Amino acid sequence: MTFTQEKTLAAKVRSDFPILDQEVDEKPLIYFDSAATSQKPLAVLNTLRNYYERDNANVHRGAHTLSIRATEAYEGARDKVAKFINAASRQEIVFTRNATEAINIVAYSWGLNHLKAGDEIILSVMEHHSNIVPWQIIAQKTGASIKYVGLTESEELDLEQFKSLICERTKIVAIAHVSNTLGCINPVEEIIAIAHQYGAKILIDACQSVPHMPINVQAMGCDWLVASGHKMLAPTGIGFLYGKQALLEEMPPFFGGGEMISEVYLDHFTCGELPHKFEAGTPAIGEAIALGAAVDYLTEIGLDNIHTYEEELTAYLFEKLESIPNLRIYGPKPTKDGKGRAALASFNVEGIHASDLSTLLDREGIAIRSGHHCTQPLHRLFDASGSARASLYFYNTCEEIDTFVKALKETIDFFNSVME
Numbered sequence: 279m280t281f282t283q284e285k286t287l288a289a290k291v292r293s294d295f296p297i298l299d300q301e302v303d304e305k306p307l308i309y310f311d312s313a314a315t316s317q318k319p320l321a322v323l324n325t326l327r328n329y330y331e332r333d334n335a336n337v338h339r340g341a342h343t344l345s346i347r348a349t350e351a352y353e354g355a356r357d358k359v360a361k362f363i364n365a366a367s368r369q370e371i372v373f374t375r376n377a378t379e380a381i382n383i384v385a386y387s388w389g390l391n392h393l394k395a396g397d398e399i400i401l402s403v404m405e406h407h408s409n410i411v412p413w414q415i416i417a418q419k420t421g422a423s424i425k426y427v428g429l430t431e432s433e434e435l436d437l438e439q440f441k442s443l444i445c446e447r448t449k450i451v452a453i454a455h456v457s458n459t460l461g462c463i464n465p466v467e468e469i470i471a472i473a474h475q476y477g478a479k480i481l482i483d484a485c486q487s488v489p490h491m492p493i494n495v496q497a498m499g500c501d502w503l504v505a506s507g508h509k510m511l512a513p514t515g516i517g518f519l520y521g522k523q524a525l526l527e528e529m530p531p532f533f534g535g536g537e538m539i540s541e542v543y544l545d546h547f548t549c550g551e552l553p554h555k556f557e558a559g560t561p562a563i564g565e566a567i568a569l570g571a572a573v574d575y576l577t578e579i580g581l582d583n584i585h586t587y588e589e590e591l592t593a594y595l596f597e598k599l600e601s602i603p604n605l606r607i608y609g610p611k612p613t614k615d616g617k618g619r620a621a622l623a624s625f626n627v628e629g630i631h632a633s634d635l636s637t638l639l640d641r642e643g644i645a646i647r648s649g650h651h652c653t654q655p656l657h658r659l660f661d662a663s664g665s666a667r668a669s670l671y672f673y674n675t676c677e678e679i680d681t682f683v684k685a686l687k688e689t690i691d692f693f694n695s696v697m698e
């Protein structure tokens with residue numbers, strides 16, 4: 279393989295991420311946990327600091343300079359997000375705390391008001407808990423039932439099963455674009471088209487795709503799409519809900535309070551305009567503005583470049599991991615050039631607990647995750663309580679993969695020798 283592109287991308291951006299330039303236990307930090315949360319470039323950190331140093335004020339209701347500046351920057355960030363995912367208008371972007379909150383808004387505001395006994399919700403077995411539990415709550419309240427799409431032999435979403443599950447009783451489909459555990463990229467365009475043929479609405483959980491590949495909601499055709507800022511270089515505490523304007527107009531507010539109203543009387547209130555109708559209370563102003571900076575940063579690098587580079591990392595990671603005996607990676611195999619899945623690998627090694635692996639790797643400065651990754655139903659299918667997961671981003675390198683795989687092999691050898 280060539281390292282040409284790696285040198286141009288990871289080498290180009292690496293100094294933008296000061297956190298990566300440190301030692302853990304006297305070893306250079308290797309951060310392979312970006313699916314949980316990404317690191318933040320200086321452009322984002324400086325934007326946040328600049329906001330609090332120079333512009334901090336509450337938005338929308340102030341006539342003074344700082345409030346006007348804060349409002350312009352906050353609403354400017356909304357424009358950036360709208361453009362980033364090609365929403366038809368800025369009104370279609372609702373700032374939320376994270377993707378979980380965005381899904382809950384749809385579940386409570388739309389689901390509670392549209393679902394009834396006999397209706398069906400379709401999810402998949404690979405969903406993150408945040409795209410399962412809200413629907414279970416709404417199903418309990420409305421009497422609707424949930425059906426789950428399973429996996430094919432190659433551990434991808436079973437599209438044929440989806441086609442057999444969907445029917446006129448299906449009112450909503452909620453599916454991850456990219457699985458945070460399997461790494462598979464689901465054929466969302468096809469799923470959306472099928473859902474719409476049956477008159478069902480469709481929500482895409484784009485937490486693991488928006489940071490890594492170009493997203494065009496209009497081309498995709500989804501009704502709602504959710505993402506978390508902290509996985510796409512922004513701070514925690516900010517995410518967004520995209521919704522088709524007509525749908526958002528029709529949905530009642532979920533949170534009530536300041537900012538989301540037009541008029542309040544002692545016995546009733548009238549709703550504010552979109553998107554403020556869904557943004558009750560003082561929002562995460564600095565965090566939203568910093569999300570705008572993250573979007574600028576990602577746009578400047580180019581999502582196509584990020585995606586292509588990550589394919590290169592994926593190919594290399596799989597080639598190396600597959601050489602380790604008794605190591606089982608969940609999800610589909612990538613092609614030789616790393617296509618067809620995300621740059622992450624969830625795995626188990628026979629006879630060794632995933633958390634023991636990650637604890638020992640941490641002593642080598644290597645940060646990987648172990649546990650159920652908020653996909654317990656999926657792990658149960660594999661008869662596993664959890665797995666280890668290495669998840670990469672465009673600031674990672676093939677040299678880091680080499681160090682990780684060497685340390686992983688040594689750790690496995692150590693455990694095997696102890697167990698002998």
Ligand SMILES: Cc1ncc(COP(=O)(O)O)c(C=O)c1O
Nearest residue numbers: 376377378406408458483485506
């Ligand atoms: C696919 C997927 N959906 C939803 C979430 C939830 O994100 P958050 O906790 O930021 O709301 C995650 C986080 O790991 C995820 O990977």
